[in-house]
Amino acid sequence: MAKTKFLKIACPRCGKKQIVYGKSSSRVKCTNCNKLLIQPTGGKTKIRAEVKEVL
Numbered sequence: 001m002a003k004t005k006f007l008k009i010a011c012p013r014c015g016k017k018q019i020v021y022g023k024s025s026s027r028v029k030c031t032n033c034n035k036l037l038i039q040p041t042g043g044k045t046k047i048r049a050e051v052k053e054v055l
């Protein structure tokens with residue numbers, strides 16, 4: 001069974017924390033300042049934010 005990982009990340013620009021799915025196939029932007037936090041790059045997910053916690 002595949003593990004689903006949720007990550008608590010903090011926006012490097014404004015510090016807003018949010019919980020995202022670690023293998024998201026779509027872009028995730030900061031809900032506060034709209035900075036791109038998660039960028040899928042051909043199967044791999046690039047996290048451009050600080051990971052605070054793995055849930």
Ligand SMILES: [Zn+2]
Nearest residue numbers: 011014030033
């Ligand atoms: Zn932000």
